[in-house]
Amino acid sequence: MRAALAILACLLLAACGEADPPDPPRRSACKGLADDAMVWIPGGTFTMGEDPDYPEEGPPREVAVKGFWMDAHEVTNAQFAAFVKATGYVTLAERAPPALPGAPPEMLQPGSAVFRAPTPDDRAWWRWVPGAQWRYPAGAGTDIAGQDRVPVVQIAYADAQAYAAWAGKQLPDEAQWEYAARAGAPALPEPVDGEGKPQANYWQGAFPAKDLGTDGFTGRAPVGCFAANAFGLHDMIGNVWEWTATSGSRADAGEPVGVIKGGSFLCAANYCARYRPAARQFQERGLGTDHIGFRLIDTKRAPPRQD
């Protein structure tokens, strides 16, 4: 956490970007997926990675994955609220941050990193917002009332692991996640259909100036608003980044980093383009943001019966 605070500025370069609350024309199409919906991912071999768009990607290599169950959607606010109610768990963003020499006063208070569109007077994209946590993803005045079906965010790696332990499941490793996201299909450079229509929640328009919201959302979307992939998984691409159990490496990080996958509603073609299954980013495990969530797998549950 300490190092995460110290290098918040790096997020300005490393991540992608949010805008105003969404006016969601597609919400009527969102599927009412059951909280506990999981789908069976049959084992197989796939080509993981691709010729790199970014230095940390690739090279492509053959990887075998055993079958496992996976959440059909990202963990929602309602699900995380049930976990907190049952356990009293307090997320990292709600705890007092470590004192950093020379840290501005606001960074001595519990809070987290929040994206805001830059202005001519303030070009920073990410800032520390006291009070930002899963119940108030962008700080005071941004509560999650009425957003039960929206993916929970402001989740640090330890928070996701705590939820997983309670739920009796696991975070996927990167190979499991990428295999599931690909679902046997060739990777697309951008998640659009043949007519150019967005098939995931990401950023249309020039980042970070303006999200046109062509996909129906300019922020997080409720789970299940976009078609599932061939395995029956929703929102593997876009909406929110998802934690994996795989560790990463980043020279400027003073604390362990983990691989996050899938990109988010902030990923745009002109800037981040990390809405591809092979894309990966190394995130400080002590720092959630308002565009990182997670989903879980179950490797202990028996495969479905083959009748």
Ligand SMILES: [Ca+2]
């Ligand atoms: Ca969007």
